[in-house]
Amino acid sequence: MGLETVIEDVLARGRSEAEEIRRATAAERERILQDARAEGAKLLAQRDQQAKGAAERARIQALARAELESKKIVLSAQKELLDQVYAAVLDKLARLAESEGLVQSLLRAHEEEWRNGKVYCNARDADRVRLIVGKNFGSTIDCVGGVVIDSADGSRRIDLRFETILADVWRDSIKEVAEVLWPPQ
Numbered sequence: 001m002g003l004e005t006v007i008e009d010v011l012a013r014g015r016s017e018a019e020e021i022r023r024a025t026a027a028e029r030e031r032i033l034q035d036a037r038a039e040g041a042k043l044l045a046q047r048d049q050q051a052k053g054a055a056e057r058a059r060i061q062a063l064a065r066a067e068l069e070s071k072k073i074v075l076s077a078q079k080e081l082l083d084q085v086y087a088a089v090l091d092k093l094a095r096l097a098e099s100e101g102l103v104q105s106l107l108r109a110h111e112e113e114w115r116n117g118k119v120y121c122n123a124r125d126a127d128r129v130r131l132i133v134g135k136n137f138g139s140t141i142d143c144v145g146g147v148v149i150d151s152a153d154g155s156r157r158i159d160l161r162f163e164t165i166l167a168d169v170w171r172d173s174i175k176e177v178a179e180v181l182w183p184p185q
Helices: 003-100 102-109 126-136 162-181
Strands: 118-121 137-140 146-150 157-161
Touching: 003 102, 003 162, 102 126, 102 146, 118 126, 126 137, 146 162, 157 162
Parallel strands: 118 137
Antiparallel strands: 118 146, 146 157
């Protein structure tokens, strides 16, 4: 065997080993790429799921905000309407007071209290009240109607102004008023 044969043999083994290393490297590279692709697909699926969850939460929050805002608008409109009803009732009460003699009825019902005290009323009713209570008339006050009676010693005050009476009745019956205007469904 000559040197050339030995060299050829070494070179052939070297080529064979190099080819084996290349194949092993290519297989390892392919395995690494497949693992990376699988990991990438897994991460992509996770991110997609997270994004869908975040989008759903954002949608639910936006709906909740919109629903809350619409309820605020409805409640505001209902309050405005209730305020208008309240003002209309107070106005009607003031107009009825003149024709129905409500102030006189209040004075008759509380005669015991004003006999030794002072009576106050609005300017429109002052002449009528003076005729009934005489020297017990105090002065005029700013109100829609009704009277205020102070005891002689100033220790007690009875507020029978229409505003006060309506506010008490309104507070006690606002729920019923609202149910008449907006029946429960």
